[in-house]
Amino acid sequence: MTAALEVTELKKHFGKVQALQGLTFSLPEGVCCAFVGANGAGKTTTFSLVGGFLRPASGKISIAGNQVASLQGAHGKVGILPQDMRFFEERTLSSQLLLFAKLVGFAGQEAESEVERVLSAVALSEKRNQPARALSRGMRVRLGIAQALIGSPPLILLDEPMAGLDPVVRSQIRELIGSLGEKTTVVISSHELGELQNFCDYICIIDKGECVFVGPMKQVLQGDVKRVTYSLERLPDNLTELTNLLSSHEVSSVDKDNALIVEFAQSSLTEVNKIVLAWLLKEQIPILEVSFEDSLQEAYLRIIGQ
Numbered sequence: 001m002t003a004a005l006e007v008t009e010l011k012k013h014f015g016k017v018q019a020l021q022g023l024t025f026s027l028p029e030g031v032c033c034a035f036v037g038a039n040g041a042g043k044t045t046t047f048s049l050v051g052g053f054l055r056p057a058s059g060k061i062s063i064a065g066n067q068v069a070s071l072q073g074a075h076g077k078v079g080i081l082p083q084d085m086r087f088f089e090e091r092t093l094s095s096q097l098l099l100f101a102k103l104v105g106f107a108g109q110e111a112e113s114e115v116e117r118v119l120s121a122v123a124l125s126e127k128r129n130q131p132a133r134a135l136s137r138g139m140r141v142r143l144g145i146a147q148a149l150i151g152s153p154p155l156i157l158l159d160e161p162m163a164g165l166d167p168v169v170r171s172q173i174r175e176l177i178g179s180l181g182e183k184t185t186v187v188i189s190s191h192e193l194g195e196l197q198n199f200c201d202y203i204c205i206i207d208k209g210e211c212v213f214v215g216p217m218k219q220v221l222q223g224d225v226k227r228v229t230y231s232l233e234r235l236p237d238n239l240t241e242l243t244n245l246l247s248s249h250e251v252s253s254v255d256k257d258n259a260l261i262v263e264f265a266q267s268s269l270t271e272v273n274k275i276v277l278a279w280l281l282k283e284q285i286p287i288l289e290v291s292f293e294d295s296l297q298e299a300y301l302r303i304i305g306q
Contacts, residue, residue: 002029002064002065003026003027003028003029003062003064003065004027004028004029004030004031004063004064004154004155004185005026005027005050005061005062005063005155005185005187006025006026006027006060006061006062007023007024007025007026007046007050007059007060007061008024008059008060008061008062009022009023009024009058009059009060010022010023010024010046010049010056010058010059010060010061011023011056011057011058011059012042012045012049012054012056012057013057018209019042019045019209020042020045020046020049020056020059020209020210021208021209021210022059022209022210023042023046023059023206023209023210023211024211025204025206025211025214026214027185027187027202027204027214028185028202029064029154029183029185030181030182030183030184030185031185031186031201031202032177032178032185032186032188032199032200032201032202033185033186033187033188033200033201033202033203033204034188034190034193034196034197034200034202034203034204034217034296035187035188035189035190035203035204035206036189036190036193036196036203036204036205036206036300037205037206037207038207038304041206041207041208041209042206042208042209043159043189043206044083044159044189046206047080047082047157047159047187047189049061050063050068050078050155050157051078051080051157052068052078063077063078063154063155064077064154064155077153077154077155078153078154078155078156078157079147079148079149079150079151079153079155079156079157080148080156080157080158080159081141081144081145081147081148081156081157081158081159081161082144082159083159083160083163083189085140085141085144087132087140087143088132089131089132089133090131090132090133091131091132092128092129092130092131092132093119093124093127093128093129093130093132093135093143093146094115094119094128094129096132097115097118097119097143097146097147097150098111098112098115100147100150101114101115101150101151104150104151105151106150106151114150114151115128115150116128118146118147118149118150119146121146121149121176121179122142122143122145122146122149122176123142123172123176124139124142124143124146127139137164137165137169138165138166138169138172138173141161141165141169141173142172142173142176144161145158145161145173145176145177149180152184153184154183154184154185155184155185155187156180156184156185156186156187157187157189158177158186158187158188158189159189160189160190160191161173161177161188161190162190162192162195163190163192170195174195174198174199177199178199187204188200193296193297193300194296194297196296197217197221197295197296200217201216201217201218202214202215202216202217203215203216203217203220203296205220205300205303205304207304212303212304213303217296220296220299220303221295221296221299226263226264226265226269226292226295226298227261227262227263227264227292227298228261228262228264228269228272228273228276228290228291228292229259229260229261229290229291229292230259230260230261230262230276230280230287230289230290231257231258231259231287231288231289231290231291232258232259232260232280232285232286232287232288233258233285233286233287233288234258234285234286235258235260235285236260236280236283236285239251239260241279242275242276242279245275245279246262246264246272246275246276248264248267249262249263249264249267249272250262250263250264258288260276260280262276269292273290277290
């Protein structure tokens with residue numbers, strides 16, 4: 001099976017700064033992939049190289065089996081939503097998307113139909129005649145995704161699409177990304193690991209310009225320790241009974257925040273909650289909040305050795 005995106009021994013430097021050091025990974029067709037790494041790991045540089053905006057010092061990039069070496073090579077094969085997306089603020093949504101459609105290769109009525117298609121896909125049809133300056137942050141993200149969808153490219157790169165969005169808009173963007181179709185490969189760069197864990201089925205982790213893990217999301221989470229924190233009005237006087245009930249788990253408390261912490265690997269959160277909440281109620285200890293720490297965060301820190 002042809003890979004949707006294949007990066008081989010990719011190197012890129014800016015002066016004395018080595019941004020990518022032989023980056024190599026491959027993504028299958030139709031996955032929604034989390035592209036994860038610390039600031040400076042090389043995520044934005046990778047997106048720029050895959051999109052053809054930058055040339056690598058060495059290495060190869062292939063999209064759906066076709067090698068990309070420049071912007072012309074990436075033409076029609078990849079759609080990109082940059083983190084610092086910019087629009088023509090005074091132009092209407094329709095007019096600037098029409099420009100992008102023509103750049104991709106559409107003309108006449110076909111170009112106008114493509115603009116209507118992508119506006120409908122991101123639920124912005126009613127805003128088609130408004131200028132970009134009138135859009136909210138969430139709508140601007142949707143406009144950026146509409147631009148990336150023009151021409152139905154097999155690969156779409158989204159750089160921090162969730163940054164600064166409220167929960168309702170985040171949910172809408174998740175639904176939109178999930179509706180792109182089985183043959184569209186979406187790569188999302190973000191620091192919101194909880195969000196990525198919820199709707200990505202694949203993950204690529206890079207560190208200092210190198211790939212340290214690539215594979216299914218389930219694989220990176222296997223065997224990872226999960227943690228649930230119970231914020232209490234007061235801490236129990238003795239944890240011996242609860243520790244015995246949770247014999248295979250790690251139980252601890254933090255005096256400063258009146259927090260009871262349970263770490264577990266094999267059990268489900270439901271099973272742990274059933275035991276802990278019942279015991280706290282029996283001990284008549286008021287529960288203020290229950291929070292479940294995203295296991296992807298734990299897995300990421302473990303993989304990069306932090």
